[in-house]
Amino acid sequence: MSKKIAILGDIHSNIDALEVVLEDAREQGVEEYFCTGDIVGYNACPHECLEIIRSLGCPVVKGNHDHYVASQRNLDDFNPHAAAVVEWTRGQLTADELEYLHEMPFSVTKMGMTLVHSTMDRPESFGYVFDNQQAETNFTCQKTPVCFHGHTHCPMIYEKQLSGVYRIDPQDFDLKPGRKYFINVGSVGQPRDGDPRATYVIYDTAARRVSFRRLEYDIAAAQARVRAAGLPERLAERLAYGQ
Numbered sequence: 001m002s003k004k005i006a007i008l009g010d011i012h013s014n015i016d017a018l019e020v021v022l023e024d025a026r027e028q029g030v031e032e033y034f035c036t037g038d039i040v041g042y043n044a045c046p047h048e049c050l051e052i053i054r055s056l057g058c059p060v061v062k063g064n065h066d067h068y069v070a071s072q073r074n075l076d077d078f079n080p081h082a083a084a085v086v087e088w089t090r091g092q093l094t095a096d097e098l099e100y101l102h103e104m105p106f107s108v109t110k111m112g113m114t115l116v117h118s119t120m121d122r123p124e125s126f127g128y129v130f131d132n133q134q135a136e137t138n139f140t141c142q143k144t145p146v147c148f149h150g151h152t153h154c155p156m157i158y159e160k161q162l163s164g165v166y167r168i169d170p171q172d173f174d175l176k177p178g179r180k181y182f183i184n185v186g187s188v189g190q191p192r193d194g195d196p197r198a199t200y201v202i203y204d205t206a207a208r209r210v211s212f213r214r215l216e217y218d219i220a221a222a223q224a225r226v227r228a229a230g231l232p233e234r235l236a237e238r239l240a241y242g243q
Helices: 015-027 046-056 064-071 080-092 095-103 132-139 219-228 233-238
Strands: 004-008 032-035 107-110 113-116 146-149 156-161 164-168 180-184 198-204 209-215
Touching (some): 015 198, 015 219, 032 046, 046 080, 064 080, 132 180, 219 233
Antiparallel strands (some): 156 180
C-alpha cells in the first residue's frame, strides 16, 4: 500500500520553519513522519519544537545537539556560538524533555528504511558526509536499500552501484532496484547550502520516489526570537543566507 512519509530533521529550535514544513506535509497528503534528529540547538524555541515532534509519535534519532544538551558533556569540541546555545537550551527544557533527548536512539530501522543523524558506521561519533568516499564508508554498514540522514544541513543523494558511489543533486528522484541510497534530507531550521528556505523530504513508499521540498518561511520572525532570547547575533544573521 502506498504511503507518503515526511522525513525531516535539523529543526534546531526553529518553530517558524517547522510549522511551515508540517503544514506543507499535511497539504501533500503525508501520513507518517520520521525525524533525523537535532530537534534543538541554534534557535530560540527548543521546548515548542520538542512538543510538536513528540506529539507526532514518530521515529526520531539522536542528533549531536540533542546529545550534548541532554548529556551535560563538555563542549570543548563545539564552536563558541553552538556551545552557548547548548548551555542556554539546557536551562530551557524540563527534566522530562531532557530525558526524552537522552533516550533517543542513534539509529532506527522501520518499514525497510534506516534513519540516522550522521552515519551508520559510527552514529554516536557524528561524522560528516560531504563526498563519495565518506558515503562509501556509510554504505559498508547500511543494511537497508535506503537510509535517510542529516547533520550537514545540505540536501543530497548518494547512490551505491556496483561501479561505485555517485552523488546526485537534490531533486525529485525515483529509487532504482538493486541499488542503495544514502539521502540527506537537508535542514528545516538552519539550511547551509546557500538556500535559506526550510527543506525536508517526502518519500512515496509505493512509487519509491523521493521529493525534496523547499519552503519559504518567516525568517524575520525567527531572527527576532533569537535576538529576544539573547543568543549570538551570528545565529540570527545566518538564517537569511542559508549558511
